[in-house]
Amino acid sequence: MxxxxxxxxxxxxxxxxxxxxxxxxxxxxxxxxxxxxxxxxxxxxxxxxxxxxxxxxxxxxxxxxxxxxxxxxxxxxxxxxxxxxxxxxxxxxxxxxxxxxxxxxxxxxxxxxxxIQLSHNQEKQYIIPDGEPCDFLIHLGVMTKEGRVIQRHYNKFRQINRFLEIVSDVIDYLPDRAKIIDFGCGKAYLTFALYYYLNFKLKKDVTIIGLDLKEDIIDFCNKIASQLHYDRLVFQMGDIAEYQETAKADMVVTLHACDTATDFALIKAVCWEASVILSVPCCQHELFSQIHNDINFPILKQGILKERFSAILTDSLRALKLTEHGYDVSMIEFTSLEHTAKNIMIRAVSDVNRKNQQTAAMKQAAEEFKTLCSFWNVNPTISKLC
Ligand SMILES: C[S@@+](CC[C@H](N)C(=O)[O-])C[C@H]1O[C@@H](n2cnc3c(N)ncnc32)[C@H](O)[C@@H]1O
Known part of the structure; x- marks a missing residue:
């Protein structure tokens, strides 16, 4: 025995x-x-x-x-x-x-x-399947050379596939030759995934720039991109708020860039008239110190509720501002709540043909934005997007 x-x-x-x-x-x-x-x-x-x-x-x-x-x-x-x-x-x-x-x-x-199916119920059909060698996942240590996903990286693997599913839903808004910016790319698992999916799986001609504050991360990502011969994937060091590039980007991605960094990314995206914006905000601290409303004092006096409410208000105002600027906005679940509480994605797409039309929805969003800001006594960074 x-x-x-x-x-x-x-x-x-x-x-x-x-x-x-x-x-x-x-x-x-x-x-x-x-x-x-x-x-x-x-x-x-x-x-x-x-x-x-x-x-x-x-x-x-x-x-x-x-x-x-x-x-x-x-x-x-x-x-x-x-x-x-x-x-x-x-x-x-x-x-x-x-x-x-x-x-x-x-x-x-x-x-x-x-x-053998690992998931509790039905195995999902992933865009990048487990069992099929994928160069960047092997390089980043998520898969073995044989293409098997390493168990402890399964969450990351699923997050990558979930992200690609979301991208596949908005693909019709992207031109075949597109420029994408990933603001706050971090170690860039999702940036590599995006490049791989669009250029190799969908055979598009896509250039991607990943931007991050951290030099060591940028060096690491550039090294991997060069080893993989991902020639149109470049990583640059810099602050989103100070990013000076004026050439238009077709899609802006910003996943878990903290606090107002998300606002600066959204502002750039709107100014470039990017057709697609995918943004998962996190650490929405800005409104915490501003938010004030006498009627709602019983809620706001509880720190944890105030914190959560500030985050919801921040993202609602962001969504309204994007709508005001002609985007179709939906808030969707990025990854399941059991992975992380930072799981709401703002998905905004813009139809080129409607760009210069002032619709009733845009007007209404502008009104609602003002009303909410005044009711809660806040002036969020996204207001800079007049
Ligand atoms: C939590 S990580 C997320 C990485 C990646 N986007 C992801 O979702 O897996 C956030 C990254 O955003 C970067 N970041 C935060 N604020 C930034 C700013 N203002 N400008 C550029 N990068 C920023 C951080 O350095 C960090 O690498």
């Missing part, structure tokens, strides 16, 4: 476990014939799902990592005489006719991790 336990511990801790199957029931009165176990992501935690195979139905039970081992030991002791353990490095057949005399037979691996 000790060898079996060691095998389980090792395959679970090293995340090489693909699938476990228990069969050959010890006792004919056992109602289920087989139990299988596979890793699943539950609320983003690597967990294990046992499936009980009854005569005419299957049922499921989920386990935390630490409980999976004791569950397997119990199954082998009490219910089954055989277990097959499929790992990335090998298959193991455990014969347990006598519990105190286990026989373990090792053979070459027969299953691949990408063949």
């Amino acid at each position: 000790q060898n079996f336990i060691s095998l389980l511990k090792q395959s679970i801790s090293q995340e090489t476990l693909i699938y476990i199957s228990f069969g050959n029931v010890r006792n004919k009165s056992t109602l289920y014939r087989k139990v299988t176990i596979r890793p699943v992501l539950l609320r983003n935690q690597l967990s294990y799902q046992a499936t009980y195979h009854f005569e005419k139905k299957v049922t499921h039970k989920n386990f935390k990592q630490e409980d999976c081992i004791s569950f397997c030991i119990e199954l082998l002791k009490d219910s089954f005489k055989q277990c097959n353990l499929f790992c990335e490095d090998a298959d193991y057949q455990i014969l347990a006719a006598k519990v105190d005399k286990l026989k373990i037979i090792k053979s070459s691996p027969s299953k691949r991790k990408e063949d």
Whole structure:
């Protein structure tokens, strides 16, 4: 039994476990014939799902990592005489006719991790699929050379694919030859993803500039871009607010750029008449110290509510300002709330044909913006966009 336990511990801790199957029931009165176990992501935690195979139905039970081992030991002791353990490095057949005399037979691996669904329910069809080597993901350490997503980077992998899904929804607003700016690109996983998707998957002719305050990040990203031969992807050091480039960008991306950095990015985007803006604001602190309204004092006196409300008001005012400037604006969920609370994206698209028309919606947005600012006694940075 000790060898079996060691095998389980090792395959679970090293995340090489693909699938476990228990069969050959010890006792004919056992109602289920087989139990299988596979890793699943539950609320983003690597967990294990046992499936009980009854005569005419299957049922499921989920386990935390630490409980999976004791569950397997119990199954082998009490219910089954055989277990097959499929790992990335090998298959193991455990014969347990006598519990105190286990026989373990090792053979070459027969299953691949990408063949097993990791998600709790249906596996998603990702734009960049798990199992298909993708150069920038390999370079950034998210995938192995063989194209397998490394478990601990699965969140990042899903965020990248979610971002590309959002981009695919607005693709009709972008010209085939487009210039994009990613303000506050950070380590640029999403910038690389954007370049890869538009230039290689969709065969567009897209130039991207990533801008960030941090020199080391910019050097790192330029090095990777050059190693990957992403020749039209350039990273520059600078502050969004002081960015001087006057040439028009067709799309502006700004994901998690803090506080008013988002406003400066939106202002630039509108001035360039960018057709697409994708912005995930964060750390909306600006209005916290300004917001004041006597009627709502009972809410605002609670710091945490005031903070959350300030963030919502900030983003609502941003959305109104973009609408006033002719954009169709929607607030969408970027990643699921269980990953991060910073998950609201402002998606704004502008139809070139409607650009110079003053619509009723634009007028109404302008009115609403003024009313809200006066009601809450605020003057946000986005007001600079007159
Ligand atoms: C939380 S990271 C997000 C990185 C990336 N956009 C993402 O979502 O994965 C925010 C980045 O924005 C950069 N940043 C914040 N304010 C900025 C500003 N005013 N100008 C340029 N970059 C800024 C920071 O240096 C940091 O790298």
